[in-house]
Amino acid sequence: MRLFALAAFVMFALDQGSKVAVVHWLGLKHRLAIDVVPPLLNFRMGWNDGINFGLLSGHPVAARWLLIAVALGICVWVTWFAKADGRPRMMLAAGVLVGGALGNVFDRLIYGAVADFLNMSCCGINNPFAFNIADVGVFGGAIALVIWANPETPSKKTR
Template sequence: MATKNRFSTQPRSNLMPWLGIAAIVILFDQLSKITITKLFHLGEEKVVTSFFNLVLAYNKGAAFSFLSNESGWQRYFLSALAIGVALYIVLLLKKHGGQRMFCWALALILGGALGNVIDRMAYGHVIDFLDFHIKAFGHFPAFNIADSAICIGAGLFIIDELRRVNR
């Protein structure tokens, strides 16, 4: 849905729907984290199914607790990195607003990245609570809605690129 810029003949994409999607991801992510921290103590676990638990876990690092045992510098480094990526994503959304799947992917990644930045800045760690496990393989690292949005966005991005290459 591109609109014309009154000073140019080039179409301009509407950024707001994509920022709205990112805001919805942030809202659901933060509400879920607030809820879990009010209902659980650190490390507390509730079995939901034979393959899924809710558990309150804190991650001071990146994905799969990478860098979590460092002295604290990672909080600022990962936050700065995520904010830089978020700014770049906003530029991409503005430039490519008409490419629906590409922008869905970017909006989900943007919302997820900012959801985790909020945690790092407010608490010093990311709040994780979704715990999937398979008996033969054990537990996967706990994650949250922001992480899920990032993964779904990355998957959409790959699908979009494969579709683009196959044209």
């Protein structure tokens, strides 16, 4: 469980540190947009009080507490799942997912919404959506858990 805890802590710290640096120190919450390496990387301030892509937005109070409860429930289940599996790569993936989820839960508790600021576009496609480091952890951890969930076992021929 040490690898799990370390991965969760690092992901949470990266997420919250990036938000402090970009949203507060660089003043993105007031400037609303900073072009870093256009169009590949831009900072665009967004406060998401819903789920991904603004789903459930418009009901901030109900969505806030519902999403906090769901995220914490998922964190408990993922922790249990990784502990039951026990493999280091599962602990790492689960820790990254949980750290990202807790980063977004922290935002909802402190700000009432999740601070999104990363915007990436490429190849003539203009992406209107913003995300954050926690989202990268949640999606990356979830994908890794799915890929690694069922280890390959030697096939046994039965006759």
